[in-house]
Amino acid sequence: MTPLVQLAYSFHHASIPDISAQIRKLISAYKFRSDPLRLYYLALGTGREGVEQFRAAVDQRFLLRHIKAMDSLLTGEDIAGRATVTNEDEKRSRANPILLILYGHRLAAGASFLPAQSSSFLCLAADGAIVYYFRARELVKDDPLLEFSIGLAYLHRAMQRQANNRQLLILEGMTFLFRYRQLYIAKSHRYDGTAGAAMRQAAEYNIARAFQQLGLFTLSMRYYERAIGVSEEFEGGLGTRDLRRECAHNLSLIFALSGNMAGVKAVTEKYFVL
Numbered sequence: 001m002t003p004l005v006q007l008a009y010s011f012h013h014a015s016i017p018d019i020s021a022q023i024r025k026l027i028s029a030y031k032f033r034s035d036p037l038r039l040y041y042l043a044l045g046t047g048r049e050g051v052e053q054f055r056a057a058v059d060q061r062f063l064l065r066h067i068k069a070m071d072s073l074l075t076g077e078d079i080a081g082r083a084t085v086t087n088e089d090e091k092r093s094r095a096n097p098i099l100l101i102l103y104g105h106r107l108a109a110g111a112s113f114l115p116a117q118s119s120s121f122l123c124l125a126a127d128g129a130i131v132y133y134f135r136a137r138e139l140v141k142d143d144p145l146l147e148f149s150i151g152l153a154y155l156h157r158a159m160q161r162q163a164n165n166r167q168l169l170i171l172e173g174m175t176f177l178f179r180y181r182q183l184y185i186a187k188s189h190r191y192d193g194t195a196g197a198a199m200r201q202a203a204e205y206n207i208a209r210a211f212q213q214l215g216l217f218t219l220s221m222r223y224y225e226r227a228i229g230v231s232e233e234f235e236g237g238l239g240t241r242d243l244r245r246e247c248a249h250n251l252s253l254i255f256a257l258s259g260n261m262a263g264v265k266a267v268t269e270k271y272f273v274l
Helices: 003-012 016-029 034-044 048-054 057-075 087-091 097-109 129-137 144-158 166-188 193-213 217-232 244-257 261-271
Strands: none
Touching (some): 016 048, 016 057, 034 097, 048 097, 057 097, 097 129, 129 144, 144 166, 166 193, 193 244, 244 261
């Protein structure tokens, strides 16, 4: 059977390991192309089994071998542990930001955020997610999701016990998150009605959630209220993409932690009581 038929069979039986194995075959057959990598994102889904497979060592080694193969072709150096390449692969070899971002996400899923201490361009297994995000950033300018990923990587690194300069990491993380907000809100203006509004709301919500994680509740409340305000601009809200209740839930948690039970009651009655 062809990989696509085998992939369909694996989907039918909901076997995540088999789905991953078939997509790895497609990535190997079409090296350095973006669509098989996008399929990898989509096929694993967001369930627990998909997350566990995404964090599996076999998938990490597979992606790293392909990055080493890409680096080998770009630099002309023979890098140990790279994937096998053919003459056809060499013809279409180029730096692929999606491969770099995918591997960065894989490292971030394993809580590996710290950049490697080595200044070498060549990829090392010890590199953190931020290394690959910045390599991709050299190839893709003004991408909101990439800026968001970098910001989260810095914030999560700041939360780790081994962080040396927590304040600097937080500052760097929030800088990229606000850059994400700027780009995403600008992108939302291309869409009319609730589609664009939902993007603006998501940007405000993510900033609020970052401040909440840092314990800066006053700032967090400001952006949650902005996100709720976007929803209230439309009668009936923003449909399935509406984050109004998520914002209200987090606001109630902030009120509860601060001992403001009247605030908890007001938010609950307004957004959760039918």
